[in-house]
Amino acid sequence: MLSTIRLFVSLTVSFFILAAGAWAASTLSSHAAAENTNVSAGLTLQVTDIRNDKGKIIVLVFDDAAAFQSDDVNKAVAYQEVNAAQGTLEIDFANLTEGPYAVSLFHDENGDYDFNMVDGYPLEGYGISGASGPLDEPDFQKAAVTLGTVTIRVFYLDS
């Protein structure tokens, strides 16, 4: 009898420890402040394969096909420039609410805010949502992503 009560109390304590631990872990996030208000809202980009820390990663988000085709910053629904960091960079667009969106980005290594090309050949790294490789130029339909986390790889053709 006593051992049964003891077992019950021990199990209850264990469940409290589990709940408290999981709750504590849920607050330990690199962007806790942004996420606390609305957990599922927003678009998060995992930009991978950035080759160095030079310059910035410039990201344009479009919500319609024509704007996406033009790649014009004035027609983008969201824009961000983030200091480049070698490897993977997480970029949050917490205020995007619906979608679908298409994302295009480039690594502005020389900091001139321009995607540098020579004879149509890119000198800086670039990435497009939904692209299967460096030579893939998906249309809006194929590039479209919804909210959540999306991984975009940066390709460099000059290296």
Place this chain on the structure above:
Amino acid sequence: MDFLLTPIPLPQLTDFETWVNDWVFVLSFAFLGVELVRYAVQKRLNWSLLGDTISNYITFAGFIVLNYIVLGVFYLAAYFYFQQFALFDIETNLATVAICIVLADLAYYWEHRFTHRVNVAWATHTVHHSSPHFNISVANRFGPMDGVWPIFFHAPLIVAGFDPLVVLFAEIMVQTYQTILHTEVIGKLPRPFEFFFNTPSHHRVHHGSNAQYLDKNYGGVFIIWDRMFGTFAKEEEPVVYGLVRPINSVNPVVIWFHGFTRLGAKVAHAPGLFSKLRAILGPPEWEPPERGTRQRFAPAE
């Protein structure tokens, strides 16, 4: 403190897990060499001990085949199934992985206690306890169904919101930590360490068949769970390793299946449905009443 909260890519975690696992396995062989020399110096080295050691690795091979080939798929499927019920949104970073390891250790405590106190689970865990010796090769002595029970006890962590791969990582870290506890070479460690952590001394007690050592020290990494929940025993008198009812065999087939043959015999022997159920779900020391006696309920423990 930024490094604590930097998201960790899951492949990196899985690579680290494989790396630790492999190295501990390789180094455990080197350590076994040291232990064998020690046995020889103490004149305790004999064929039975060597046979037992080899059989430990044979059970391990069987366990690996069953776990990684048969159970592995089911394991991950079950884990990803539970993920849809996640209560919290938990990012994977050093801080949350550390919390997950502590919680996985608590889950392990209950799983381990369950496998000692419920006969059908004991039927497989008894394999690990059936060696009359205590050296690092015993750490790899596993029963055929040892991979089944962890699923049930770690599922709550996934429902709580930890990523299935992080939970698996934590489980394996808890398991790997225990590998290095299976030795007589290391005496007692400094007091604060012995207070919080599971140590070779605490784990020797767990493998004891002495009456006061039975069903004690279930903890994986931390011994504080046993202190909290009343299952702690300190190593005092010399430990007699193995089962209360020894198997007296180094035959890997006998080692692997003795738990199930014993369970089957007990169930077959038990009269009536109620006793049969109790033979399966009751504690290992419970014996069914003799056939034909009118006593339906055994006296309470």
